[in-house]
Amino acid sequence: MRDQLTYPDIVQMAVPLFVAAILAEVAWIAVKGRGGRYETRDAMTSLVMGAGNVTSGILLGFIAYGFFMALWRITPLDLGTGWWIVALCFVLDDLRYYWVHRFGHRVRWVWASHVNHHSSQHYNLTTALRQTWTGPFTFMMVVRAPLILLGFHPAMVLFCGGLNLIYQFWIHTEAIGKTPRWFEAVMNTPSHHRVHHGRNARYLDANYAGVFIIWDKLFGTFVPELEEERVDYGLVHNLGTFNPLRVAFHEWVAIFRDITRPGLTWRDRLAYCVKPPGWSHDGTRETTDQIKRRHVAQNPDTAGTPGLPAPGSAE
Numbered sequence: 001m002r003d004q005l006t007y008p009d010i011v012q013m014a015v016p017l018f019v020a021a022i023l024a025e026v027a028w029i030a031v032k033g034r035g036g037r038y039e040t041r042d043a044m045t046s047l048v049m050g051a052g053n054v055t056s057g058i059l060l061g062f063i064a065y066g067f068f069m070a071l072w073r074i075t076p077l078d079l080g081t082g083w084w085i086v087a088l089c090f091v092l093d094d095l096r097y098y099w100v101h102r103f104g105h106r107v108r109w110v111w112a113s114h115v116n117h118h119s120s121q122h123y124n125l126t127t128a129l130r131q132t133w134t135g136p137f138t139f140m141m142v143v144r145a146p147l148i149l150l151g152f153h154p155a156m157v158l159f160c161g162g163l164n165l166i167y168q169f170w171i172h173t174e175a176i177g178k179t180p181r182w183f184e185a186v187m188n189t190p191s192h193h194r195v196h197h198g199r200n201a202r203y204l205d206a207n208y209a210g211v212f213i214i215w216d217k218l219f220g221t222f223v224p225e226l227e228e229e230r231v232d233y234g235l236v237h238n239l240g241t242f243n244p245l246r247v248a249f250h251e252w253v254a255i256f257r258d259i260t261r262p263g264l265t266w267r268d269r270l271a272y273c274v275k276p277p278g279w280s281h282d283g284t285r286e287t288t289d290q291i292k293r294r295h296v297a298q299n300p301d302t303a304g305t306p307g308l309p310a311p312g313s314a315e
Contacts, residue, residue, distance in 0.1 A: 003069065003072065003073070005081065005153045005155045005156065006155055007155050007156065007158070007159035008159075009162070010159060010162040010163060010166060011162045011165055011166060014166045014169075018125070018128075018129070018169060021125055021169070021170065022124075022125045022126060025124060025125050025173060025175055026038060028175050029124075029175065035173070035174050035175035036122070036123060036124045036173060036174035036175055037122055037124070038122070038124055038126070039122055041242040042120055042121070042122050042126075042242060043122075043124070043126040044242070045120070045130070045242045045243075045244055045247060046120060046126040046127055046129050046130040047126060047129060048244045049116060049129065049130045049131055049133070049244055049247060049248065050129030050130065050131055052131075052133045052244065052248065053129075053131035053132060053133060053135075055133075056132075056133045056134070056135070056136075060135075060136045063136045063141075064136060064141040064144075065154060065158070067141055067145075068141075068144065068145075068148050068154035068157065068158075069154055071145055071148040071149055071154075072148055072153065072154055075148065075149045075150075075151060077149070077150060077151030078151050078153075079150070079151035079152055081153070081156065085152070085156075086156060086159075086160065089147065089152045089156050089157060089160045090160040090163060090164070090211075091212070092147060092152075093144070093147060093157060093160040093161055093164060094164055094209075094210050094211045094212055094215070095215060096143050096144055096146075096147065097161075097164055097209075097210035097211075098208050098209055098210065098215040098216070098219075099143060100140045100143050101114075101208040101209075101210065102208045102219075102221070103140065103143075104138075104140075105205050105208070105276075105277070105288075106205070106276050107274055107275075107276070108251075108255065108272065108273060108274065108275060108276065108277045108279070109138060109255070109273045109274060110138045110140060111251065111276075111277045112134070112138075112251035112252045112254075112255055113132045113134045113135055113137065113138045114132060115235070115250075115251045115277075116130060116131070116132055116133075116247045116248055117130050117131060117132065118197060118234065118235055119234070119235060119238075119239055119247050120233065120234065121233050121234040121238060122233060123172065123173070123174055123194060123197055123231070123233045124172065124173060124174070125169065125170075125172055125173055127172045127197070128168065128169045128171075128172035130247075132248070133248045133249075134248065134249075134252065144157055164210045164211055167188075167210070167211050168188070168193075168210055168211070170190070171188055171189060171190045171192070171193040172190070172193065172197075173190050174190070174194065175190075176189075176190045177190075177191065178191050179191070184213075185213075186212060186213065186214055187211065187212060187213060188207070188209040188210065188211055188212065188213045189213070191224075191225045192207045192209065192213050192216075192222075192224075192225070193207060194225055194231045195207045195223050195224070195225050195231060195307075196208065197231065197233050197234075198231040198232055198233060199232050199233065199234050199235060199236055199238075200229060200231065200232050201291050201292050201294075201295035201307075201308065202223060202226075202229065202292070202295070202302070202305065202306065202307030202308050203223060203229075203231060203307055204236070204288040204291060204292065204307075205221070205288045206221055206222065206223035206307055207221065207222060207223060208221055223306050223307035224306055226306065236278070236286075236288070236291065251277075255272060255273060258272040258280075259272050259273065264281060268281040275287075276288065276289070278290070278291075289309075292307075292308055292309055293309060295308065296308050296309055296311065
């Protein structure tokens, strides 16, 4: 029947590869004395966050899948299962990932779920496993709706999403420097993704790509990793904790505190949910755009360089 289509759980199949790669990275760092650093409590927090993400998927995955199947039953389109359909689905789903990821940095409600992935001050393969427990509550599943309505089966879409996730695992490392120029031009790489995890002013809100870095170049969010500016990993305001519960829920708690402040208008309360992280009704906090402009004001020679606005820019 039209509904009966299954694909292997590709992410579960890749778990042994993840473990082997982490062990290889640890050994490489130990032998070479470079290529990153592991901190035991930080790595354990990332692993616990990864396990929590799997558990969340088991408990709450029916929400997204049920939504996708409901869409599948109402769409008259069915593109089939040819290899080129899967390839097209993979590319379009990566474009979908770019926008979900960008929303995750520019809409605080979505950031509350994504922030935990950026909470580590280290950058190694365990960081890739530091995933959200609260993804369904962001409602970002709706961004996949067009793919279903266009005739891509939900099982295929989720399979392509799994491939996307697997690809992104290897780019969370300092053990790999620059890859060949042709590869850097098209694909997301460790160098590009290190920028994304930086808290440096010039590196904030850049390189949202999952697999193809061309989306960032197309939509104006690409910033190269510069040799003269080493990436400083983590959040603008780091948590200073290895408690997985706090890592997973701290921003949700912060949103609740903000929207329940006395004396706010309903517009302010809504803005605390949908405006960029750092927005405040009284201007006492900074968004990433404001951080970038302040950096340029303090360092005029950096104006207009990659990742930073030109003088007088309203970005």
